[in-house]
Amino acid sequence: MTAPEPTGASVRLRPEIAALPPYRQGRPAPADGYKLSSNENPFPPLAGVAAAVAAAANEINRYPDATALALRERLAERFGVTSDEVIVGAGSVSLLSQFIAAAAGPGDEVVYSWRSFEAYPGLVTVSGAASVTVPNRPDHSHDLGAMATAVTDRTRVVIVCSPNNPTGTVVTAADFDEFMAQLPSDLLVLLDEAYIEFVRDEPGAVGRAVDGRTLIGRYPNLVILRTFSKAYGLAGLRVGYAVGPVPILDAARSTAIPLGVTAASTAAGLASLEPAAEAELLERVDTIVARRDRLRAALIEQGWPVPAAQGNFIWLPTGEATAAVAARLFDAGLVTRAFPPDGIRISVGEPESVETLLTILGELVPASQEAHPA
Structure with a gap:
């Protein structure tokens, strides 16, 4: 039995829903890269x-x-x-x-x-x-x-x-x-x-x-x-x-x-x-917090106007340069979350990602600041 020919008529949907973009999940990282786009905890599950x-x-x-x-x-x-x-x-x-x-x-x-x-x-x-x-x-x-x-x-x-x-x-x-x-x-x-x-x-x-x-x-x-x-x-x-x-x-x-x-x-x-498990998990949180604070301090030293960071991520107000900076980070194996034309959210991930992140952003800070002064 053959399928009926399409009539061209469309299903009536709520127009505001039809126009609503779906929630966009952070892109997966390349095999040799780091996913810093979804604010995930970089530590593996406890046994x-x-x-x-x-x-x-x-x-x-x-x-x-x-x-x-x-x-x-x-x-x-x-x-x-x-x-x-x-x-x-x-x-x-x-x-x-x-x-x-x-x-x-x-x-x-x-x-x-x-x-x-x-x-x-x-x-x-x-x-x-x-x-x-x-x-x-x-x-x-x-x-x-x-x-x-x-x-x-x-x-x-x-x-x-x-x-x-x-x-x-x-x-x-x-x-x-x-x-x-x-x-x-x-x-x-x-x-x-x-x-x-x-x-x-x-x-x-x-x-x-x-x-x-x-x-x-x-x-x-x-x-x-x-x-x-x-x-x-x-x-x-x-x-x-x-x-x-x-x-x-x-x-x-x-x-x-x-x-x-x-x-x-x-x-x-x-x-x-469970007390023992939670204690270990919160020790991991302390590690992420310390890594976050070091990352923010280093970025501020580079010249980035990073606001106070109290999550497991930092915010770069890159303005009109947002897409270009995010693309450069992606090319270096760092997947971040870009919100054009405002800025980029970068999750605090594995320690190895920090060195690459600082190297790339150290090269980009002058152009970014010209695009969006602090």
């Missing part, structure tokens, strides 16, 4: 975590626990809350999608800083709401005052990303408290802390960085989101979590795709929270 995942594979013929109860209970103990005040999802970005969908729809608005996490615009568009973006300050950090001013009667969600992806800057605790005081108590605030474990308050910094863990129970409209992808090295398993008031989390549970968190993800999360 105990890998063993827990392997054990979970023995039951892949069964559906996982839809609520990841065991992991929620462990996290609840850590944060001093009940398990109902914790939700686990397929990465924190999945949870962001659930919360936005629960609170915002057609005719509503979602406020966030820009540039920030590149998934935000797509998540908002899919919900049917409209994005209201507030430019970062000259130091590449959130302008919380301007964000508060941007809130209207149509605003349903505000997203604060600290440390901010991709610029690496943080929101201070004092500024966040002042910000919350300016917002309506019925406006959902999502504090995205995917990189919180990498934060180290700099000597002489004006105020300590916000830490959502200290805010639990203080605000009826605040949810904090975290992930096992970065510090805990579980990016390939997709497991994140959020802590907040039960009514908000219940609404997010209603918007979730059922059974999105696998048994392997739950097992890996639990294994990572």
Whole structure:
């Protein structure tokens, strides 16, 4: 039987979705290169975590626990809350999608800083709401005052990303408290802390960085989101979590795709929270932080205006030279994340990548600075 001839008619899709570019994953690195584009943890999985995942594979013929109860209970103990005040999802970005969908729809608005996490615009568009973006300050950090001013009667969600992806800057605790005081108590605030474990308050910094863990129970409209992808090295398993008031989390549970968190993800999360395993993982975080700080200092010495870096990455404000600089790095075997015409995000990866990175960027800094002065 032959297939029918195409009629030329197209399926009717939502125009805003048809025009929406899909999330673009970082390119893979060449065989002899380094992938510095996705903020992945460069260390391999711990043996105990890998063993827990392997054990979970023995039951892949069964559906996982839809609520990841065991992991929620462990996290609840850590944060001093009940398990109902914790939700686990397929990465924190999945949870962001659930919360936005629960609170915002057609005719509503979602406020966030820009540039920030590149998934935000797509998540908002899919919900049917409209994005209201507030430019970062000259130091590449959130302008919380301007964000508060941007809130209207149509605003349903505000997203604060600290440390901010991709610029690496943080929101201070004092500024966040002042910000919350300016917002309506019925406006959902999502504090995205995917990189919180990498934060180290700099000597002489004006105020300590916000830490959502200290805010639990203080605000009826605040949810904090975290992930096992970065510090805990579980990016390939997709497991994140959020802590907040039960009514908000219940609404997010209603918007979730059922059974999105696998048994392997739950097992890996639990294994990572075992005291010995977590201690080793956090030692790795310390190593990445030290490598990050050395890299930033070296780039500043070269003349790059690198903003304060508190994630597992650094931000190069390369402006109109962004595509050219990223291409030169790629030719040298370094895959980075370019955001033309703003800058390049470079993950802190293997130590061998740092030497090549500094060599290439040392050659490029004059042209870049001419294109985008500090």
